[in-house]
Amino acid sequence: MDVRIGAETLPNLPIGAGARGSGVARLPRAWRFDGFEFDLKRGELHRPEGGAIALRPKAEALLRHLLAAPGRLFSRDDLIAAVWPSAVVTDDSLVQCVGELRHALGDHAQRLIRTVPRRGYRLEAAVSVVFDGPATPAEPMLSAQPVSDDPVQLTSPPAGTPRRRPAWAFAASPVIIAVLGSAALIGAAAVHFYPSTAPVHIDDEIAARSTVAIMPFAASAERPGVRSLADSVADEIASQFATRIGMRGIGRAATQAFDGPTPLLERLSAQLKATHVVTGRVATLGDDARVSVDVQILSAPDGQVIWAKRFEGLESLGAGLASDVGQQVVNAVRNRKIRRDGPWTDTSVDRKGGTELTLQGWRDLDQRKSVADIWRARARFQAALEQDFNSVIATNGLAASYNAERTDPGGRLTAEQIAEFERIVERARSLAPDDVTALLLWGQMQIMRGRADLALPALEKANRLVPSYPMGYMMVARSLMMLGRTDEVRPKLERAIELGAGDARKTSGAYAIAAEAALMLGDDERAHELARRGIAALPSNADAHATLAAVDALAGRTDQASTELAAFRKLAPTATVARHDELRRSQHPVYLAQRARLYEGLRKAGLPER
Numbered sequence: 137m138d139v140r141i142g143a144e145t146l147p148n149l150p151i152g153a154g155a156r157g158s159g160v161a162r163l164p165r166a167w168r169f170d171g172f173e174f175d176l177k178r179g180e181l182h183r184p185e186g187g188a189i190a191l192r193p194k195a196e197a198l199l200r201h202l203l204a205a206p207g208r209l210f211s212r213d214d215l216i217a218a219v220w221p222s223a224v225v226t227d228d229s230l231v232q233c234v235g236e237l238r239h240a241l242g243d244h245a246q247r248l249i250r251t252v253p254r255r256g257y258r259l260e261a262a263v264s265v266v267f268d269g270p271a272t273p274a275e276p277m278l279s280a281q282p283v284s285d286d287p288v289q290l291t292s293p294p295a296g297t298p299r300r301r302p303a304w305a306f307a308a309s310p311v312i313i314a315v316l317g318s319a320a321l322i323g324a325a326a327v328h329f330y331p332s333t334a335p336v337h338i339d340d341e342i343a344a345r346s347t348v349a350i351m352p353f354a355a356s357a358e359r360p361g362v363r364s365l366a367d368s369v370a371d372e373i374a375s376q377f378a379t380r381i382g383m384r385g386i387g388r389a390a391t392q393a394f395d396g397p398t399p400l401l402e403r404l405s406a407q408l409k410a411t412h413v414v415t416g417r418v419a420t421l422g423d424d425a426r427v428s429v430d431v432q433i434l435s436a437p438d439g440q441v442i443w444a445k446r447f448e449g450l451e452s453l454g455a456g457l458a459s460d461v462g463q464q465v466v467n468a469v470r471n472r473k474i475r476r477d478g479p480w481t482d483t484s485v486d487r488k489g490g491t492e493l494t495l496q497g498w499r500d501l502d503q504r505k506s507v508a509d510i511w512r513a514r515a516r517f518q519a520a521l522e523q524d525f526n527s528v529i530a531t532n533g534l535a536a537s538y539n540a541e542r543t544d545p546g547g548r549l550t551a552e553q554i555a556e557f558e559r560i561v562e563r564a565r566s567l568a569p570d571d572v573t574a575l576l577l578w579g580q581m582q583i584m585r586g587r588a589d590l591a592l593p594a595l596e597k598a599n600r601l602v603p604s605y606p607m608g609y610m611m612v613a614r615s616l617m618m619l620g621r622t623d624e625v626r627p628k629l630e631r632a633i634e635l636g637a638g639d640a641r642k643t644s645g646a647y648a649i650a651a652e653a654a655l656m657l658g659d660d661e662r663a664h665e666l667a668r669r670g671i672a673a674l675p676s677n678a679d680a681h682a683t684l685a686a687v688d689a690l691a692g693r694t695d696q697a698s699t700e701l702a703a704f705r706k707l708a709p710t711a712t713v714a715r716h717d718e719l720r721r722s723q724h725p726v727y728l729a730q731r732a733r734l735y736e737g738l739r740k741a742g743l744p745e746r
Contacts, residue, residue, distance in 0.1 A: 167203045169261040170248060176566055194219050195237045202259040204526035211256040338527035341491040342382040348469055349410035350374045352388040352395050356419035366418040369429055372462035373414055381571055382529050405437035412436060412469055426450055429461055433468060443468040463604030467635060490523035494530045501536060513537045532573045535560040539580055543719060572602040579611055586721030588618035606636035610646050617653055620726025625653050644674035651683045656730035663687050678707035686737025697741040713738055714746045
């Protein structure tokens with residue numbers, strides 16, 4: 137979801153209003169093992185006697201990965217991919233990192249971190265979880281210890297021990313009961329976590345379902361520049377996949393043995409476990425200064441072409457052209473995967489595997505049509521995290537569900553739920569500091585706090601790490617507007633529209649922001665055109681209807697303004713000028729002056745103040 141899955145979901149487009157759920161999840165605060173305690177929020181390791189042990193970022197990342205699955209044998213490749221997801225390193229780097237972690241733990245005899253010759257590493261310690269936050273009033277107290285300091289073993293309970301229930305509390309209202317139809321989940325007002333005996337690794341399992349083999353690209357000319365560009369394009373596509381949690385790319389070094397006029401897809405699929413194959417060709421055009429890049433994505437092993445596109449540009453701009461191809465190929469795989477899965481119609485939340493629950497939750501958010509879809513998604517993510525509380529994808533999904541409800545025009549999260557949303561966002565960043573979905577969620581949180589100055593650097597970092605997220609450009613544009621830099625947003629939104637082609641929610645959202653920016657800059661004709669495009673792409677885009685109503689009202693087109701405002705109020709029946717302001721807090725004088733035109737138009741169209 138993009139897996140980073142569903143970052144597109146973050147700045148929510150309005151959905152139908154309805155009653156809101158009130159479930160609040162309790163989060164793991166720390167892991168305990170062999171007398172040590174690792175604080176998940178602060179990223180600190182504490183000795184048995186209480187003193188803190190300094191860890192460098194890579195050693196910390198390695199420790200997190202091992203603690204998430206005690207007793208599991210990790211291959212060297214597994215650990216290198218987890219600790220250095222976007223870099224090429226040798227085994228020596230891993231050996232050094234393991235040695236550093238052992239030194240910090242005083243594990244000179246390799247009692248805690250066991251080396252299995254020629255196979256990898258395994259954490260031998262039993263690990264327990266310490267949960268965060270107080271118990272809810274209805275929560276059964278199954279331990280004499282305070283709930284906020286209640287360790288739950290990650291190993292199987294002894295025979296005959298009562299099984300403790302899952303940790304992610306979900307308080308159900310009658311509306312949710314009617315929507316979810318799951319007596320097993322709804323019957324417990326609040327529950328505790330007990331993992332299954334076999335560890336679940338949701339993010340790894342999701343990645344295995346989107347493994348893309350990138351074949352070497354053909355070159356129509358032997359000129360070194362064309363051959364070099366062909367290699368650069370293939371390598372850039374692989375690099376783009378390497379930045380995505382939940383997707384894997386296999387580069388041309390591994391796929392060249394299967395290359396040929398027709399790739400050996402069946403064997404490639406079987407041996408490399410690829411679900412998709414990317415092939416392509418670079419050719420010169422006309423005056424030789426320009427080149428074309430033809431790319432297609434095949435389904436493995438049947439060879440069906442599921443996406444194809446031609447790119448053209450100057451050979452001298454090879455790096456930029458390669459980056460553009462890479463971004464759009466990655467988005468195409470992600471979007472095609474969602475369309476292949478189709479609309480999700482299962483309204484139950486049962487005890488499916490964590491991977492399925494996570495994927496279903498993101499589909500609920502991506503394809504949502506009502507607030508019930510958001511609640512269902514939240515319940516799925518909570519259930520998934522019971523099985524793998526260290527899943528970055530499921531944690532991001534849980535945070536995104538709160539964000540989606542909070543930004544809905546009719547939504548009203550409680551102060552407790554907002555605080556829970558913020559805790560989950562911080563946990564996602566602690567699990568994966570460079571994960572782009574986590575960065576975007578954190579940036580969105582700062583925008584809601586009125587701190588666009590803090591949001592912008594995080595969002596720009598996200599765009600640098602993964603320049604293929606349409607929503608990243610949209611959120612940067614929103615931050616720039618709130619900092620009084622509205623004249624800088626146009627290229628960001630044009631890029632978002634280009635990358636989001638074929639996805640109505642993304643393109644409509646970008647058009648709506650662009651329309652609002654044009655209105656704020658006094659270009660009412662362009663604002664009118666862009667708002668119309670946003671509505672054409674997605675008729676349920678309430679923000680586009682609101683901007684169109686404001687433009688018509690300012691131009692004296694009273695009847696048209698009333699029609700558009702009625703459409704807006706139907707989509708967002710509790711909308712007011714004050715509510716609009718809640719989600720766009722800013723004290724920047726330039727922004728406030730520019731925004732006054734939008735509010736003036738909304739008031740003239742008939743939107744109530746409060």
